[in-house]
Amino acid sequence: MSLIERWMSRFTLEQLKMTLLRTAYGNKNTFLSRIDPRVLLIWYAFFTISPWFFYDRTVLVALFAVSLTLALTSRVSGLILFLMAFSTFMNLVYIGVLALFLGGNGEAFLALITLTLKLLIMGLASVAVFTSIDPEKLSDALLAMKVPAPFSFGISYGYRMIPILVEQYQDVFASYRMRGAPPTRKGWLSWRIGYYFCKICVLAFYPTLLNTAKRVRTTVEALEMRGFTYTLVSGDARRLKLSRMSVRPIDGLFCLLTIFYIAAAVWASKIYSL
Numbered sequence: 001m002s003l004i005e006r007w008m009s010r011f012t013l014e015q016l017k018m019t020l021l022r023t024a025y026g027n028k029n030t031f032l033s034r035i036d037p038r039v040l041l042i043w044y045a046f047f048t049i050s051p052w053f054f055y056d057r058t059v060l061v062a063l064f065a066v067s068l069t070l071a072l073t074s075r076v077s078g079l080i081l082f083l084m085a086f087s088t089f090m091n092l093v094y095i096g097v098l099a100l101f102l103g104g105n106g107e108a109f110l111a112l113i114t115l116t117l118k119l120l121i122m123g124l125a126s127v128a129v130f131t132s133i134d135p136e137k138l139s140d141a142l143l144a145m146k147v148p149a150p151f152s153f154g155i156s157y158g159y160r161m162i163p164i165l166v167e168q169y170q171d172v173f174a175s176y177r178m179r180g181a182p183p184t185r186k187g188w189l190s191w192r193i194g195y196y197f198c199k200i201c202v203l204a205f206y207p208t209l210l211n212t213a214k215r216v217r218t219t220v221e222a223l224e225m226r227g228f229t230y231t232l233v234s235g236d237a238r239r240l241k242l243s244r245m246s247v248r249p250i251d252g253l254f255c256l257l258t259i260f261y262i263a264a265a266v267w268a269s270k271i272y273s274l
Contacts, residue, residue: 030074032132037141039251043258044129050262051118060117062265066258067124074128084123088116135159144242157219161212168211172204 032040051063071081096109133141139156143149177200183192 028134030132032070032074032128034250035132035254036245036247036251037133037137038144038245039247039255040129040133041141041145043255044125047125047258048122051121054266055114056266056269057114057117058269059262059265060114060121062268063121063262064117064124066261067121067128070128071124074132076127076131080127084120084127088120092116140242140245143238144245149238161215164215165208165212169204169208172207173200176200176204 035043047063047067051060054060054063092109092112095112099109099112130138135156138159139152142152142155180196180200182196186193
């Protein structure tokens with residue numbers, strides 16, 4: 001078995017399916033899952049926007065440390081973290097070599113590191129927050145923040161459709177493999193096998209999207225028959241749905257600690273700058 005075949009055997013569709021489901025449906029036993037979803041969304045907006053107001057790498061490294069810690073404590077999938085690290089490394093190498101080839105110097109690479117840190121902070125904070133919020137909490141939080149009800153329901157419904165979508169894609173992918181024949185000649189490093197699987201992955205998308213569109217239409221018709229539109233405009237239904245949400249002292253303490261930490265990082269940057 002070649003090196004590529006061994007790596008492909010590790011990244012099976014079942015493993016990708018479980019990773020996607022764990023990320024989409026959230027981990028309920030993490031620190032961020034205990035925070036009120038409305039407060040967590042406001043904190044997320046503040047934490048992802050604030051790095052763009054700083055250019056000192058000491059502050060950015062401090063924010064990166066917080067976002068990485070939250071991502072690890074939120075039990076973010078190792079596959080997602082690996083893909084983020086690999087893409088960041090390749091991006092740094094590509095743009096760094098291109099800058100040197102065009103006559104640049106180390107300053108261009110340092111500027112690239114600053115931008116990369118900001119993007120990493122946003123990416124890690126995003127996966128940490130949305131891994132800790134399940135679809136129902138996210139939908140309720142958006143509804144409580146006066147987001148239009150069809151939009152909040154659409155997000156929740158989209159999350160609920162993920163398992164069905166992944167299962168249908170897996171079935172279509174398996175049917176293509178059963179009806180097709182792999183290349184008889186593997187080629188150097190089995191590149192023909194890799195190309196064959198990539199081709200099947202692309203072809204399997206079209207029937208999956210068609211089946212999903214049919215399911216969405218059936219679901220919409222069933223919801224309308226049960227009076228779903230009335231529940232979106234009824235104040236009593238909205239109050240009953242949001243009655244379980246409440247802001248606790250731990251939510252305010254979490255936000256205050258974040259503000260104090262950023263202030264401490266700014267103060268430290270004046271003493272020591274990277």
